[in-house]
Amino acid sequence: MAQMPAPDGKKRRLLLGATSVVGAVGAAFVATPFLSSMAPSARAKAAGAPVEIDISKLEPGMMVTVEWRGRPVWIIKRTKEMLDALGKASDKMADPESGQPLQPEYAKNATRSIKPEIMVVVGICSHLGCSPSEKMTIGPESGLGDDWPGGFYCPCHGSKFDLAGRVFKGMPAPVNLTVPPHTYLADSRLLIGEDKKGA
Numbered sequence: 731m732a733q734m735p736a737p738d739g740k741k742r743r744l745l746l747g748a749t750s751v752v753g754a755v756g757a758a759f760v761a762t763p764f765l766s767s768m769a770p771s772a773r774a775k776a777a778g779a780p781v782e783i784d785i786s787k788l789e790p791g792m793m794v795t796v797e798w799r800g801r802p803v804w805i806i807k808r809t810k811e812m813l814d815a816l817g818k819a820s821d822k823m824a825d826p827e828s829g830q831p832l833q834p835e836y837a838k839n840a841t842r843s844i845k846p847e848i849m850v851v852v853g854i855c856s857h858l859g860c861s862p863s864e865k866m867t868i869g870p871e872s873g874l875g876d877d878w879p880g881g882f883y884c885p886c887h888g889s890k891f892d893l894a895g896r897v898f899k900g901m902p903a904p905v906n907l908t909v910p911p912h913t914y915l916a917d918s919r920l921l922i923g924e925d926k927k928g929a
């Protein structure tokens with residue numbers, strides 16, 4: 731059973747194994763006991779239907795992974811400390827405002843999100859498709875330097891991403907992690923795979 735990262739952040743871990751664990755077509759949602767997917771049928775999911783998630787119990791500093799179109803999508807509730815760290819790290823990022831194409835309009839900002847506290851991003855490295863490791867702890871405990879802002883580290887070729895999925899300058903990965911189309915059906919009901927225009 732996947733574990734819930736501690737809200738206070740000392741030993742945050744990926745909640746879920748995402749596709750590597752879930753694997754099978756249609757096994758779309760992997761989650762904590764309290765998070766539930768209201769996604770459509772397995773057949774519909776396999777065809778790429780949007781996935782609806784209740785994030786009402788997602789505490790600050792926590793992360794969950796859901797599967798959408800066979801890919802892991804990370805949802806993180808960022809703390810104020812995490813958001814502050816994003817601001818301080820912007821000058822180290824290759825594309826801090828995420829102006830590159832192929833991003834939803836609502837990802838073209840420093841937090842790359844509709845709501846600053848909620849990050850939604852595809853957990854696949856934009857270099858050659860490895861799965862980056864979670865390094866959400868800010869600072870030296872991460873092993874990535876005193877000024878590490880929290881984020882993700884790709885073990886394949888060393889690309890680093892912050893907690894907005896922004897790639898650091900000089901990394902093998904050429905662009906930020908992908909923000910999938912998504913929208914909020916209500917405050918705590920997130921729909922992944924479709925934006926307000928019905929992408």
Ligand code: FES
Pocket residue numbers: 855856857858859860884885886887888889902903
């Ligand atoms: S696949 Fe991630 S750095 Fe190469």
